[in-house]
Amino acid sequence: MLQVDKLTKxxxxxxxxxxxxxLKVEKSQVVAVIGPSGAxxxxxxxxxxxxxxxxxxQIWLDxxxxxxxxxDQMAKMRRHMGMIFQEYNLVERxxxxxxxxxxxxxxxxxxxxxxxxxxxxxxxxxFDLLERVGLAGYENNRADALSGGQRQRVGIARALIQEPxxxxxxxxxxxxxxxxxxxxxxxxxxxxxxxxxxxxxNIHDVGLALMxxxxxxGLSEGxxxxxxxxxxxxxxxxxxxxxxxxxxxxxxxxxxxxxxxxRRRAAAPDGGDGAEPAWQSxxxx
Amino acid sequence: MSATDGSQAAxxxxxxxxxxxxxxxxxxxxxxxxxxLLAAYLVYAVxxxxxxxxxxxxxxxxxxxxxxxxxPPDFSRWQLLLDGVLESLQMAIFATAIGVVISIPIAxxxxxxxxxxxxxxxxxxxxxxxRTLPEVLIAIFLVKAFGFGAFAGMLTxxxxxxxxxxxLLAEDIEDLDPGQVEAIRATGGNWLKVLLFGxxxxxxPRYIGLCIYRLDINLRESTILGIVGAGxxxxxxxxxFGRYEYDFSFAxxxxxxxxxxxxxxxxxxxRARIT
Numbered sequence: 001m002l003q004v005d006k007l008t009k010x011x012x013x014x015x016x017x018x019x020x021x022x023l024k025v026e027k028s029q030v031v032a033v034i035g036p037s038g039a040x041x042x043x044x045x046x047x048x049x050x051x052x053x054x055x056x057x058q059i060w061l062d063x064x065x066x067x068x069x070x071x072d073q074m075a076k077m078r079r080h081m082g083m084i085f086q087e088y089n090l091v092e093r094x095x096x097x098x099x100x101x102x103x104x105x106x107x108x109x110x111x112x113x114x115x116x117x118x119x120x121x122x123x124x125x126x127f128d129l130l131e132r133v134g135l136a137g138y139e140n141n142r143a144d145a146l147s148g149g150q151r152q153r154v155g156i157a158r159a160l161i162q163e164p165x166x167x168x169x170x171x172x173x174x175x176x177x178x179x180x181x182x183x184x185x186x187x188x189x190x191x192x193x194x195x196x197x198x199x200x201x202n203i204h205d206v207g208l209a210l211m212x213x214x215x216x217x218g219l220s221e222g223x224x225x226x227x228x229x230x231x232x233x234x235x236x237x238x239x240x241x242x243x244x245x246x247x248x249x250x251x252x253x254x255x256x257x258x259x260x261x262x263r264r265r266a267a268a269p270d271g272g273d274g275a276e277p278a279w280q281s282x283x284x285x
Numbered sequence: 286m287s288a289t290d291g292s293q294a295a296x297x298x299x300x301x302x303x304x305x306x307x308x309x310x311x312x313x314x315x316x317x318x319x320x321x322l323l324a325a326y327l328v329y330a331v332x333x334x335x336x337x338x339x340x341x342x343x344x345x346x347x348x349x350x351x352x353x354x355x356x357p358p359d360f361s362r363w364q365l366l367l368d369g370v371l372e373s374l375q376m377a378i379f380a381t382a383i384g385v386v387i388s389i390p391i392a393x394x395x396x397x398x399x400x401x402x403x404x405x406x407x408x409x410x411x412x413x414x415x416r417t418l419p420e421v422l423i424a425i426f427l428v429k430a431f432g433f434g435a436f437a438g439m440l441t442x443x444x445x446x447x448x449x450x451x452x453l454l455a456e457d458i459e460d461l462d463p464g465q466v467e468a469i470r471a472t473g474g475n476w477l478k479v480l481l482f483g484x485x486x487x488x489x490p491r492y493i494g495l496c497i498y499r500l501d502i503n504l505r506e507s508t509i510l511g512i513v514g515a516g517x518x519x520x521x522x523x524x525x526f527g528r529y530e531y532d533f534s535f536a537x538x539x540x541x542x543x544x545x546x547x548x549x550x551x552x553x554x555x556r557a558r559i560t
Binding site: 072075077080081083093104105110114162168 | 482487
């Protein structure tokens with residue numbers, strides 16, 4: 001599905017953000033990219049949809065070489081890559097519905113966009129998604145009137161309405177309180193699994209990464225220094241990624257949380273349609 | 286422990302130390318030098334323009350005489366007055382309507398974050414030229430080119446409007462939140478759609494405010510452009526002065542003041558509501 005070969009990014013300032021990073025995501029799985037601030041996580045994810053232009057290396061998505069596309073072709077390619085942002089990046093003065101529908105911009109004509117005459121199928125999908133992310137009835141609210149958690153839900157709906165082949169998620173929870181962060185992270189992981197989407201999630205919160213991801217990639221100073229399952233992550237590996245610190249608490253808590261989550265999932269197999277997602281109630285550590 | 290000891294020792298040794306706000310210009314030679322230069326220039330300037338007290342005093346009775354001839358204002362030729370006012374209003378409204386529309390592409394091209402460098406430089410160059418030339422100068426030039434009358438005035442105000450709205454809107458576009466634009470780019474929207482969904486919503490309130498403000502300015506400007514031959518009430522005013530019909534001039538002045546006050550009040554009231 002996604003293949004990244006020796007991706008290197010050097011900024012005009014001479015700073016090397018990424019140094020020959022290679023990564024293969026062959027099935028739909030939630031991949032958490034962890035690492036300290038400045039490790040290159042954000043550059044990595046933005047190189048994939050070329051919001052940041054890679055300096056060297058190749059990126060392939062479903063058999064087409066992303067790095068070889070001309071600008072207009074790249075815009076078309078971006079339609080197949082859903083992105084979710086740290087600061088939500090909603091268009092503040094537009095309604096929730098317009099924000100969600102903006103995910104379809106790549107598929108409609110200029111006049112359709114100008115007159116807000118989106119195809120009925122898109123509008124149906126938008127209403128479905130709003131309900132799915134828990135924002136039914138909010139379609140005419142302005143984006144700047146929403147809380148952080150609600151905004152990120154709109155951000156998720158906007159990415160999913162693209163019907164993307166991959167989700168690129170950049171620090172989705174950094175601007176949220178711990179409880180909302182869990183809810184949002186859970187929602188993203190659940191929706192990705194539900195739709196069989198690979199998701200690349202930048203996250204510096206190790207606890208959340210270990211709790212929700214099926215695979216963890218560790219980035220440090222622009223290099224991939226770890227790539228494995230969450231239960232392989234130990235003190236030694238976290239030290240390799242983040243540097244020296246006492247990691248025992250982090251790992252123990254994450255393991256407990258993941259177990260609790262697993263138990264609740266088993267108890268309520270159809271958790272998605274419940275009044276409150278299972279992990280929401282377990283917020284207190 | 287040792288840290289607290291250290292800070293106490295430091296505070297003891299600095300007790301009694303004076304503090305004054307640092308001067309705005311650090312270099313004392315430059316600081317006082319500038320003051321001396323300014324004083325010297327004022328003395329020179331007053332001397333050079335022949336500020337003549339006797340002439341000033343002699344002029345006062347003439348001014349009073351003219352003021353007396355102005356009252357009461359003569360509204361008897363109200364039809365001529367109304368024609369002039371209507372022509373000025375037409376000039377201002379047409380010029381604003383056309384100017385603010387043309388301003389949009391100019392502003393986009395003059396925003397560093399929207400277009401390639403050569404386009405940016407060209408648009409900024411245009412804005413630079415238009416913004417340096419005062420309206421009256423543009424009007425003099427256009428009256429020469431297109432002849433006397435409201436057409437030259439309208440063209441003047443249109444060009445001036447693109448300079449004003451274009452520049453300020455471009456600045457607003459450069460200041461917008463790049464995150465919202467990035468998100469629209471990430472959905473696969475092309476440049477036009479980024480403009481439509483990422484840029485327009487962020488700049489629309491400012492744009493509407495600028496349009497109304499510019500209409501206000503154009504109404505004001507349209508009343509004086511006639512003095513250089515570009516039509517409107519200004520032409521009527523100029524002619525009345527030429528014929529020493531000071532009472533009619535006063536009537537025209539009162540009308541101009543009324544227009545300007547109403548325009549300013551309306552523009553302020555509307556802009557206060559939308560921002």
